Amino acid sequence: MSHQVLDTLFLEERKFTHIIKQPVVRGVVNVLLAFAFFMALWWVFMDPRGWLRWYTPQYGYMYIRWLLIVAIWQVYIFNFWPFKIEWLEKTHPLQKGLIMIGINFAITGILVWVFYYWIFGKLAIPYFSWPELKKTGLSDFFSREYSSLAILMMAAIASWLSPIWPSAFENYPWHRLQQPAKGFTVLAVTFLFTTYAYFIFMHPHYRVLFYPWQEYTAAFPWWYESFRTLSGNFNVGWIMCATVSVWLTETILEHYPFRLVEKQPWRGLAGFAFILLLAWILFFTFTFMQDMVWGVSVEGAKRLMAPDWRYLHNGELAVILLTVALALYFYFDNWPRKFSTEVNLLVRVAIVIVGAWGLHWLYYKFSPGLLGTQAGYSHPQQFPMAPVILFINVMLYHGWFMDCWPGRRIRKES
Secondary structure, eight states, rough: OOOOOOOHHHHOOOEEESSOOHHHHHHHHHHHHHHHHHHHHHHIIIOTTTHHHHHHHHOHHHHHHHHHHHHIIIIITTTTOOOOOOOHSSHHHHHHHHHHHHHHHHHHHHHHIIIIIIHHHHTTTTGOOOOHHTTTTTTTTHHHHHHHHHHHHHHHHHHHHHHHHHHHHHTTTTTOTTTTHHHHHHHHHHHHHHHHHHHTTTTHHHHHHSSOOTTTTSSSOOTTTHHHHOOTTHHHHHHHHHHHHHHHHHTTTTTGOOOOOOTTTHHHHHHHHHHHHHHHHHHHHHHHHHHHHOOOOOOTGGGGGGGHHHHHHHHHHHHHHHHHHHHHHHHHHHHHHHSOOHHHHHHHHHHHHHHHHHHHHHHHHHHHHHHOSSSSSOOTTTOOOOHHHHHHHHHHHIISTTTTTTEEEOOOOO
């Protein structure tokens, strides 16, 4: 890289021993193991035919989104604190993974049930709390769905803004702080930005969600005149594209091109601008693709022809793209790596585009039978972001917490 790196993560310092030497075989084995673990989690927690049946779909999706955010906090913001590097290097990946995933689940449960349901939702904004919404006369189902939607909308913004500071800014200007001071500082700053962004991009959605409209508590959806929908799905769509853009630059693009900027905070600002630009390119490209396939959307229409569903589907398409990119990064050594930077990036982008097209076809072909979702693109019970992000969570658990074992593990230095 052409600049001095201000801050590094343990993830970037790991050196591996490949237990399975052949990279393609290793990648395929790990993909199959991740998929098996995903299917087990889906059956226990989400599947409408399974045990807990949380895929309603918003209630289960809420947990999935916050599991992702907490994993980002654990790894990117706190750099595995309070665990020591020696412990991370020497502990068996299976034991380490079980402990880290347990912490991930526990923090997520505390956030939802204590912070949102019993503090923020009870004392500030009732639509964040399922029990509080029930007191207003809403049914049990709609109380749970509306509160889950609000909580996961906050998570959608956090998944965009939380990794920005460690990834693009390298934790500048707090890079010299030690953990946990660094982690709590970056967490406080990014959570503050997340909260501001939520009230601008998502809160107006709740003005028009309830009847009568809540005109004294929220602004009128400011995006209506330009994008022909009152729904916050417009913002969900482009923010999901921004989230995906963060991770595309972090993985297959290797921080290119903003890594060429030599000094912070200019490198971070360039990174933020590039991520935002890439997000809007993805968002409008996906909108154009849908208009070409299905015709131009119609204001007031339902499901497939509705602008709000199209915007939401932009985010779904972006997440499918990210799934392929992360699989290439974690399981196939971010191939190729032997050519020039430009050639490596172009080949990876081509692989991800083709792979995303194939995954999109496979998902809509087989998800009803495998996952218990509804057939078709736009049925309310067909919500691909829930299972796809759960699979992404599993890959992050596997790659971050378990070093992609058993295909590889950390090499013990003498």
